Amino acid sequence: MILAALIVALFASIFAGTKWSDASTTPGLALDLEGGTQIILTPIASEGQVTDETIQQAINVIRQRVDSSGVTEAEITSQGKNIVVGLPGTPSDETLDLVRKSAQMRFRPVLTYGAPTPVASETQAEEPTAPTAPVTPTSPSDLAQITPEIQAQFDALDCTDPKNLTGGTGDDADAPLVTCADDGTVKYILGPVEIEGTEISNASSGLGTTAQGVSTGQWVVNIEFNAEGTKAFRDTTTRLVALPAPQNAFAMVLDGLVISAPTANVAIQDGKAEISGNFTRESAALLANQLNFGSLPLTFEVQSEQQISATLGSEQLEKGLIAGAIGLLLVVIYSLFQYRALGLVTVASLGIAAVLTLGVILLLSWTIGYRLSLPGVAGIIVAIGITADSFIVYFERIRDELRDGRTLNSAVEKGWDRARRTILASDAVNFLAAVVLYFLAVGGVRGFAFTLGLTTLIDLIVVFMFTHPVMQLLARTKFFANGHPASGLDPRRLGASARYAGRGRVARPGAEGTQDAPVSDASSDEPFGSPTREKVGASVGTATAGEGTRQTIAERRAAARRAAESGSTTTDSSTEGDKNEENL
Template sequence: MAPPPRRRERPVRTLVTLAVLTVALFASIFAGTRWGDASLTPNLALDLEGGTQVILQPVAEAQGDVTAETIDQAIAVIRQRVDASGVAEAEITSQGGDKIVVGLPGRPSEETLALVRTSAQMEFRPVLVMGGAAPTTQTAEDPAAEDAADPAADPAADPAAEDAADPAAEDAATDDAAADATAEDSAADPAAEEPAADAPPSDQPTKAAPDNPSDIAYYVTPAVQAEFEALDCTLPENRTGGVPGDPDTAFVACDQEGFAKFILGPVEIPGEEIAGATSSLGTTSTGASTGQWVVNLEFTRAGTPKFTEVTTRLASQGEPLNQFAVVLDALVISAPSVNEVIPNGQAQISGSFTRETAATLANQLDFGSLPLSFEVQSQQQISATLGSEQLQKGLLAGVIGLLLVVVYSLFQYRALGLVTVASLVVAALITYGVITLLSWVQGYRLSLPGVAGLIVAIGITADSFIVYFERIRDELRDGRTLPAAVEKGWERARRTILASDAVSFIAAIVLYVLAVGGVRGFAFTLGLTTVVDLIVVFLFTHPVMVLLARTRFFSGGHPASGLDPRRLGVDAGRYAGRGRVVEPGRVSTAPSATASAREPVAVGAPGQTIAERRAAARAAQATAAPPQDPPTTADDAPTDGRPEGSDR
């Protein structure tokens, strides 16, 4: 049975594919520099470039609640916010046990700084009153009111003018004038003013206790109503957020977009009761997509019964009492209506969401709540903690390591070492392009630990080439030609390279997940360069070796090629047939009787394959077999019924 045909090697096509991918990578970067905010160099992290430092301190009301656990929770929330904004390599640490220091590399955007500065305690409050964003308080400068207050402005309305000829009317006018004079004296005397006109609205509820958190008669006092009417949510300064109000009283807040304002009831569910939130396309009861983006909200085990109780009450109310407001940093980020009772703690917020707005709301719900309220103690620009000198030393160490690898490759493999040098150059080019692209697209920043990961990658990449070249040499020692040795050596080296890089990649993933700070930068570059190593070995090194095996310089075993048979321990002067050379004491994998007679056979000689050992054993048995009996005559033919010449 003939062996299955081997897949035809197409090294030129593979190299062209790699070249196209590399050109596309750098073309994207150049396009970003022309039509976007991309750069031709990677962004640097805080330790190499400097940036902005923000120090947060708990507000005075929360000082008693500051513990190591709450500080750690706050750091985790702030880190999630910063990472979600696309900023990498931020340094977030505690200071003095009660402060949080946030270091953002480069020039962070105002949105990112707002995420850090925002106290962002999330609360769920019922909506009591909803109105337009503009203030609704009547002003004192009302022309109609002025006209009504001044009877003299309308002569026809002055009865004294009409009845001037009447003596009784004159007496009445005299009395009226005296009364007017008395009124003027009273107005001129501040002590005579009526105190009720300037007294602040009452802040006392009209009931002894509320019926429920949506009780307007209890929570909407005259003072709250006056604050609501005076609030102007069209002003940007009123939509910057602030410290949340008393959780047990009504609270007046603006919509974060400035479209509406609200009077909200007391806090019914704190933000800590949210188990998670995601955004997705909505589906119908049959599983079909609605094409509308929604936010899926899930509460914790403790928050589920609270949410069930809230939805049970709100579902029976009319607008706007059937709404509950999601309050983040004293701003209403969403106020959805409750259409039905939700008993399982899994709600879905729908509306005119886009993909971006749904994702933003989901992120705010997912990690928007801090365990404490913070205020900004200081914000300042800081210089690089390590600076350009340390970066130069790190790059110098990488260059020295690269030169040592090049020297070793040229010494050990001669011209074959140039393949190693070219592969390292291609790997460095691809790695640089990927890091630069990630800096533009994902906000990645290269730190000094990341530079260390790139230096370690030089050894990992060189190790793959050494494994491949040594496999080729082993196949040449076994008597194969160079094209056959490249093919067979690649089959064996490929498994070793994949296993080795898989171990490195898994280690990088574990380190990235478990570590924080700069160590994650090292793990990221280690994993990235491991993937690049596989790309280069499969799409560059192996195709180049296939092409070189077809040249006379390498296939002929030139002394400068690195594949000289004498240096490999192969006697190139002895030919075993089928394009194979054999060391002294070896046989070919399929020796003939004539070849066995010419060549000495040594069973178990060093370097033999299993097939060669079996062939040598068979040849040794044939040589040591006793001489056969002389040919029999016709009279001595067998009589057991088998045909003549058959094998017993």
């Protein structure tokens, strides 16, 4: 019942998602099966800076960015000195921006800001905002840095023009910067760089709290700097808090555009700052993500961006599914041949596992953007054998108990106690291998490891919540409990033998299945051959005609008395045998 409720809840959630959200009844497909967007990035740096090591470091940072955005199965590789990023499906603009905006994250003091539109030339002459003669700046926040050339550039800048919001502009760390907010609402004049993004050790988003630990209900972004960044941030905030607005603000610049410009309210001594404002959950998470992964060892420009077709396509997916169907069919044939009707339990269990796997993949595709790749399909196919192996272990344990003379009810419970440990140990090894492979591998191999680990967990759910309870129910039916030859649990076909059950009782396979029967009374006049009689003790001589077992001493004497009463005589060899037996 619990498993049925779980499946119903799973698919009900997906169905509701198709009505009121962007869920789908088909799983998302990765780049190799669906195609997507390919972006080629070219580094902008001196020749000595572009090394294999820095390229690999840049790939790792871009991969972190893409993965953190919820996109899975992205392909990020190097071609010479270029980086090729393949994003499956139709990625969002936010995800594309995380790849395009690949310049370094930098912190600059705000000198001034204004409306995003250009300023008329006559207004510039009437209201100069900068000194007319060169003056040596005393600090990064000194307004003397706003030269007439900088002021003219600021006045002419139009941040409502999309061309000025693409980033990638010149970003000299030692010079002032005239730029726009990334959303085009404000334009800034910023001082030289004071802190590099590489000095951020961690950034996260969450609900703010008071000093007493009470939630404020407002979303905030928390930043923590490393040792060098802590010292620089302490010096910067100490200077900024003493300045009037807007010079008491510092700008976070990513790829030449301001993504946030908070005001410094206090001097931060420990390198741990909290950014608050009109954040939503999504905007706070985006800023934290940009701060976490915004720092690249190189600056890149987008060389090309284009839509690409599937590298493998539906034909390869179809072949993979056919391979899986063939493997499943072979497992079904083997199960029915080896276990007869009991094999239907294997088929039903595999069916439940398939339904659960499909449901979980659909749910992950909807909630975290998971996409199924061909290596992922291979992981699911491999899982067919792993799942079937669990059932085989369980069934063979039950058969072993039946061979020892137990009833089916007892064999199911005893067999489960023994099989459970084996199944848990086997699946634990498989899951551990999948986890290690996932964290050590990249690209498509991670897709294989993910589905392998997922199906291993589903195998445990099915065995514990379906296969074992079904066997408990079947053990109560006459067809299986009586050991019908077609059940796959016939004790006689399994070679069951009698065993001592204690208190003068033995257990052996009987005419109506395996049963516990008392030791027969030697003085009983019950006819030999009754299915409830047990043959205990040494048997000597030959069996009576028509009997399939040897007679005990008491039975031979009883047979001799009955023969004498009916006028029959025993042979000399029989009499001699009885005498010999009496002397034993």
